[in-house]
Amino acid sequence: MDQLIVALDVDTVAEARALAERLRGAVGAFKIGSRLFTSEGPGIVEELASRGDRIFLDLKFHDIPNTVAGAVAAATRLGVWMLNVHAAGGRAMMRAARDAAQEEAARRSRPAPLVIAVTMLTSLRDSMLAEIGVTDGMGTQVGRLAALAESSGLDGVVASPHEIAIIRRRCGDRFAIVTPGIRGAADASNDQSRTTSAAEALAAGASYLVVGRPIIAAADPRAAADRLAAECRSAHVQ
Numbered sequence: 001m002d003q004l005i006v007a008l009d010v011d012t013v014a015e016a017r018a019l020a021e022r023l024r025g026a027v028g029a030f031k032i033g034s035r036l037f038t039s040e041g042p043g044i045v046e047e048l049a050s051r052g053d054r055i056f057l058d059l060k061f062h063d064i065p066n067t068v069a070g071a072v073a074a075a076t077r078l079g080v081w082m083l084n085v086h087a088a089g090g091r092a093m094m095r096a097a098r099d100a101a102q103e104e105a106a107r108r109s110r111p112a113p114l115v116i117a118v119t120m121l122t123s124l125r126d127s128m129l130a131e132i133g134v135t136d137g138m139g140t141q142v143g144r145l146a147a148l149a150e151s152s153g154l155d156g157v158v159a160s161p162h163e164i165a166i167i168r169r170r171c172g173d174r175f176a177i178v179t180p181g182i183r184g185a186a187d188a189s190n191d192q193s194r195t196t197s198a199a200e201a202l203a204a205g206a207s208y209l210v211v212g213r214p215i216i217a218a219a220d221p222r223a224a225a226d227r228l229a230a231e232c233r234s235a236h237v238q
Contacts, residue, residue: 011035011036012040056081057075147171199232
């Protein structure tokens with residue numbers, strides 16, 4: 001299922017490699033985030049990318065434009081398929097990220113990675129927004145940041161399933177929406193607040209789904225991925 005991105009949220013290269021071997025061909029990409037990257041460094045990114053795997057490097061860059069541009073150029077050299085920054089970094093930072101990805105890719109005669117922006121973390125609820133100085137509701141804030149990312153030339157955003165319709169109205173059908181917070185049927189313990197099922201997220205207009213624990217913590221990760229893909233097909237939303 002090309003729209004399914006599995007989060008390799010593990011501590012070691014050995015664990016990540018084993019999951020990739022079991023899931024290769026059943027999923028569309030692998031996400032490498034701060035946990036694995038901090039533990040093992042960029043080598044696992046290069047290794048999987050060299051195997052032909054699509055890698056979403058989920059490090060959520062958020063710094064001054066020049067620093068972010070350097071980080072994005074480095075990620076592009078690793079061969080990633082997609083990477084993200086924080087939309088809250090502003091227009092200049094996002095444009096610097098976009099330009100760095102395109103320029104570095106051109107130097108290496110390879111396609112530029114998709115550059116997307118994180119809107120609001122899926123662990124946040126409306127009641128928490130005042131803590132970080134946001135006075136509007138979640139939907140308004142996510143829509144505002146998505147529009148800013150689009151006008152900055154980015155390829156899409158990361159947003160919860162609950163804000164997909166808002167983003168589609170503001171940014172159109174070609175703008176990518178990467179949706180974490182996808183729960184499994186038996187996933188009772190979840191630290192993400194704004195969640196939904198995979199089929200519901202795709203029906204709402206998600207471009208890609210990011211799934212972690214419901215697959216990688218399953219007794220048989222390949223079977224779990226196949227079940228999730230079958231659920232989406234049965235709902236006629238793949």
